[in-house]
Amino acid sequence: MNSENPTTAKHALLARSNRLGAEPHITNYAGGNTSAKGVETDPVTGEPVELLWVKGSGGDLGTLTEQGLAVLRLDRMRALVDVYPGVEREDEMVAAFDFCLHGKGGAAPSIDTAMHGLVDAPHVDHLHPDAGIAIATAADGERLTAEIFGGKVVWVPWRRPGFQLGLDIAAVKEQNPDAIGCILGGHGITAWGETSEESERNSRWIIDTAQAHIDAHGDAKPFGGERAGFGPLAAEERRAKAAALAPTIRGLASHDRPMLGHFSDDERVLHFLGSEKAPALAALGTSCPDHFLRTKVKPMLLDLPADAGVEESIHRLKELHEQYRADYTAYYDAHATAESPAIRGADPLIVLVPGVGMFSFGATKQTARVAGEFYLNAINVMRGAEALSTYAPISDAEKFRIEYWALEEAKLQRMPAPKSHATRVALVTGAASGIGKAIATRLAAEGACVVIADLDLEKAQAAAGELGSTDVAIGVQANVTDAAAIDRAIEDAVLAFGGIDIVVNNAGLSLSKPLLETTEADWDLQHDVMAKGSFLVAKAAARVLIEQGMGGDVIYISSKNSVFAGPNNIAYSATKADQAHQVRLLAVELGEHGVKVNGINPDGVVRGSGIFASGWGANRAATYGVDEQDLGAFYAQRTILKREVLPEHVANAVAVLTGPDLSHTTGLHIPVDAGVAAAFLR
Known part of the structure; x- marks a missing residue:
């Protein structure tokens, strides 16, 4: 019985796990598992x-915690x-x-629990390192394991994770007392040790030794030569083509259910796509269960050279889909x-475009990004x-047994219901402050990914940072009077999240x-900022919305002044009336x-309004003969409800209009004015 102090054992386990999990070549996000054994006093028996x-x-x-x-x-x-009733009933x-x-x-036990509990070692690591899986998926992996590691690491033939695999590894350790771990065919590695430090050291030794052998004895061109015409485009050309193709690709990947996207032009991806062996290898798919559960059994590869035109590429992508x-x-x-669960969707999660890069998809931005990271590992x-050797992944039959495993289905069913705006991407202009920031905040809270567009890039990025990581929001610079600047902001949005679903024309000013x-x-x-700016943003975004084929929402933050004739306000009210009619025309x-x-x-x-803070408030206060600090209360008192309108109230209306409950409403203007009779819509 291990007598290690339980607190020490747990702390060492967590520290080891965090170190191992921080290195992508060692294991993928949410992949692999680690364990420790120790002794505590039973609170019942003492x-x-x-x-x-x-x-x-x-x-x-x-990121593992206790x-x-x-x-x-x-x-x-x-x-x-x-x-144990046998392998046929091991589930x-x-x-x-x-x-x-x-x-x-504590957490629910995973399918790999048996591996850790049955192996007679105080500390066990099960990992998915690139170098280890390379040996595990080689056609002669068993021979390579003996050649590279001698008797220190033992080959275990492919077996689906579960109780029997735990028994197999336990038997391997018992029969090979000098072994420090094993290569799991088609899957990964498992290592063990008497202490946490020894287990980690053994894991790293297996990985480093495998990589050193590949580096020293491997073919310098494992993917063959370059395919003429399939090499990387120049950086700006690559970005432009990726942005042009992204809406089409997202629409294809969302045929069965809406998906969010991620784009990567990592040089390793580009090199692979430009190689002779890329088509054949891509068709074989991935092997490690953690890989293909997130990438599907194989990617979709565009079979055109890098310099193929956008229209030609779009046409071919649709055929390939x-x-x-x-x-x-x-x-x-x-x-x-x-007994198999119903098919979960037949769209690709990884789309590869030679010369351009990789588009990956998932139900959240994080899962889309992680899917791309997994394919890079593959x-x-x-x-x-x-x-x-020769890459030889597990068979499609074995992949299916895992992809449509009842235990995997149960895990999916336990996931929380998605929020109202999950899988939706919102672009909000003028969103670094005031109404725009409140809208961005509310949409993010409802599950949307948000692109905060503002004239001030630093403020836009700061506002995005308040909402979370770049998996939730990004800040981009956008002068809405400049068509080229808008196009650049749209490119930023589609490359960050795959496309756009919601556009909020909020940017404004007033004199x-x-x-x-x-x-x-x-x-x-x-008129340039609001009437022309809204037109330019709507036009640029509409190209994406139409090409995606996923519907969408365009929202104009107009004003009660679009229908109410107030004093000393000719330019502002006229441009708001222009915006209001754009709504009807575009609907x-x-x-x-x-x-x-x-x-x-x-x-x-x-x-909280940037417009009022910039001088508009002082002017309106002077017009109505009140102190500027009392302007909000003055506006409230002239309304039917006697309530002041805040940015959050406008954000509430945006959330409702773009949510699932008003799916059949278009061409509508919603007053958020606490009741101004003169501005009632007729």
Whole structure:
């Protein structure tokens, strides 16, 4: 029985896990698992009890905390060996793990729990390193394992993760007392040690030794020579083509259900796509279960050279998508049984474009990004396997057994219901402050990815940072009077998240002057920013919305002044009336593409407003003969409800208009003015 202090064992386990999980070549996000064994006092009997702490289901090694550990009694877990019904019923053992849990809280045990509990070692690491999987997926992986490691590392033939694999690895360790770990065919590695330090050292030794052997003895050109015409485009040309193709590709990947996207032009991806072997290797798909569960069994590869035109590429991508769906459906039909879950969708999650890069997709931006990271790992695996041997992933039949495993389906069913705006990408102009910032904040809270566009890039990026990581929001610079600047902001949006679903024309300013004091420059400035700016943004975004074929929303933040004739406000009110009619015109024009266009007419929003802070508030206060600090209260008192309008109230209206409850509403203007009778819509 291991007598290591339980607190020390847990802390060492967490520290080791975080170190191993922080290095992508060692294991992928949420991939692999680690464990430690130790002794605690049973609170019921007062007797010592040996426990297993192991990373639970769904956790990530790099960010693992104590709450992410499953804690089991080893005596009860090991007693399961005596009631194990055999490999045909091994899935039943996962439910049995729940009866081995110790104490309250903690994570649910994963399918790999048996591997950790049954192996007779105080510390165990199961990892998915690129170099290790390269050996595991080589056609002669067993021979390479003996050649590279001698008797220190033992080959274990492919077996689906589960109780039997735990028994297999336990037997390997018992039969090979000098071994420090094993290569799991088609899968990854497992290592162990008497201490946490030794286990980590052994894991790293296996990985480093495998990589050193590949470097020293591998083919210098494992992917063959370059395919003429398929090499990387220049950086700016690559970006422009990626942005032009992104809406089409996202629409294809979202045929069955909406997806968010991620783009990568990592040089390793570009090198692979430019190689002779890329088509054949891509068709073989990935091998490690963690890889293909997130990337599907294989990617979709555009079979045109890098300099193919955008229109030609789009046409071919659509043809390939039809073929991909047919192939995936045939794969499902070939392996599904009466007990198999229904097909989950036949669209690709990885789309590869030679000379340009990789588009990856998922239900969230994080899962889309991680899918791309997994495929990059798969490329590294193929490189290593081809350098020493021939890449030979597990069969499609075995992939199907995992992809449509009842245990995987149960894991999916346990996921929380998505928020109202999940999978949607919102571009909000003038969003670094005031109404725009409140809209961006609300949409992000509802699950949307948000692009905060503002004239001030630094403020836009700061506002985005307040909402979370770049998986949630990004800040971009956008002068809405400049068509080229808008195009650049749209490119930033589609390359960050795959496309656009919601456009909020919020950017604005105002100069409060009577007619005789309003200059031509005053008129032009306000019309350029709001009337022309909204037109330019809507036009640029509409190209993306139409090409995606996923519908969408365009929202104009107009004003009650678009219908209410107030004093000393000719330029501002006229441009707001222009915006209001753009809503009606675009609702008619874009409706055939499933795009809804609606407007919001707020009353004066004083608190938190950039417009009011920039002098408009002082001018309006002077017009009405009140102190500027009392302007919000003055506006409130002239309304029917006697309530001040805040940025959050406008954001609420945007959330409702773009949410699922008003799916059949377009061409509408919603007053958010606490009731101004003169501005009632007629």
